Amino acid sequence: MLVTAEVDASRATALAEDVSASGAELRMAVHYLCRAVADTIEVARLRGERLSLDPEAKETAEFLRQTLTP
Numbered sequence: 678m679l680v681t682a683e684v685d686a687s688r689a690t691a692l693a694e695d696v697s698a699s700g701a702e703l704r705m706a707v708h709y710l711c712r713a714v715a716d717t718i719e720v721a722r723l724r725g726e727r728l729s730l731d732p733e734a735k736e737t738a739e740f741l742r743q744t745l746t747p
Contacts (some may be wrong), residue, residue, distance in 0.1 A: 678717075678718040678720050679717065679720055681712075681716055682712070682713035682716040682720075683714050685709040685710065685713035685716070686709070686713045688706070689707070689709040689713070691709045692706035692709075701713075715745055715746055718738075718746070718747075719739060721738070724740060725738060
């Protein structure tokens with residue numbers, strides 16, 4: 678999942694740096710970034726389940742997951 682997130686972030690960066698990128702291409706860049714963030718959050722969530730987190734950290738993680746998951 679982290680490798681996919683890294684690839685998605687690289688694609689988004691390349692599109693964002695392309696001055697001739699269209700609006701549709703920039704929207705695709707945002708899509709790639711959202712997917713990268715969602716994948717990274719999922720990895721962190723899965724790792725967090727194996728660790729004991731304090732209640733505030735759990736609340737913050739849940740808020741981010743709900744906010745950033747499509």
